[in-house]
Amino acid sequence: MLIKPTTDIRSSEITPKDVYLNRRNFLAGLGLSTVAAAGLGMKELLLPSAKALATDKIAGIQKSQFSTTEKITPINDVSHYNNYYEFSTEKEEPAKMAKDFRTRPWSITIDGAVPKKQKWDIDAIMKFAAPEERIYRHRCVEGWSIVVPWVGFSLSELIKRAESLGKAKFVQFTSILDMTQMPGQRQRILDWPYTEGLRMDEAMHPLTLLCFGMYGESLPNQDGAPIRLVVPWKYGFKSAKAIVKISFTDHQPSTTWNEANPHDFGFYSNVNPNVDRYHSQAHERRLGEFRPRPTLMFNGYDQVAGLYSGMDLAKNY
Ligand SMILES: Nc1nc2c(c(=O)[nH]1)N[C@H]1C(S)=C(S)[C@@H](COP(=O)(O)O)O[C@H]1N2
């Protein structure tokens, strides 16, 4: 039943997603009813449960000059194939496991090299600037890419208000730690809480998005509600979900994936098809497509190249 693309794909690059998409398209093609599919235990594969997408419309969204005109990936794929290890290491699972995750009340602590430590409520943060729709290419799960209309505004809008002191060279992002709500945190798969980091100039770049919505609505929980990062020229793991703390530091902060596997997950994590790692990054496939496409340096966001001039990007990956 698997339709093999003519291009040769290494078997290591065939992921469960191939199986999943084929099965879903196959069932949809047969016109199986939801009931019949449920009988097969595949209801989740055909229809998102209403709760998995319990989102609210965001008012006053503006268009962005940074948007691509490429074809947008269906929301059902973007919300049902996620890496979110606090809930599960299985990519179809976060949609189910995160459905009761509480995203209010929520606040973000700002600390480190700032005049004073602060705690900001999420609803206040969301008013720092007008929400924009940014249609970005996004390298999500290993070897896969998506095109998503994210909603948010440049992270620089928040950093300006935090008044980070001149000595801060890096920013660290910390995700929520709550093992009562996140079953994955009861296992030591990663060193919890999840952390990520950016150099200050990367964090200040206008493309770096503080994101609280997608497809015109608040983020589904599995996609990082209530607030996450989106850094479109980097691999997906740089985009921390469910952020509760932003710390300004003078040194390169530790980051979860870099600590777990420094060889495969360098601090910079720029999309760089020339660095050979466990998963070859030379090609990628859009969710829902069979034909691989060549991966572009910086995921095609050439405007960030200047941030790395003089750096050896084969070493700093
Ligand atoms: N808190 C947290 N953030 C996270 C992760 C995670 O496990 N926990 N996974 C990362 C990885 S590996 C990827 S590829 C992206 C996936 O984001 P998406 O589900 O929106 O595609 O989230 C990143 N952010």
Ligand SMILES: [Mo]
């Ligand atoms: Mo990832």
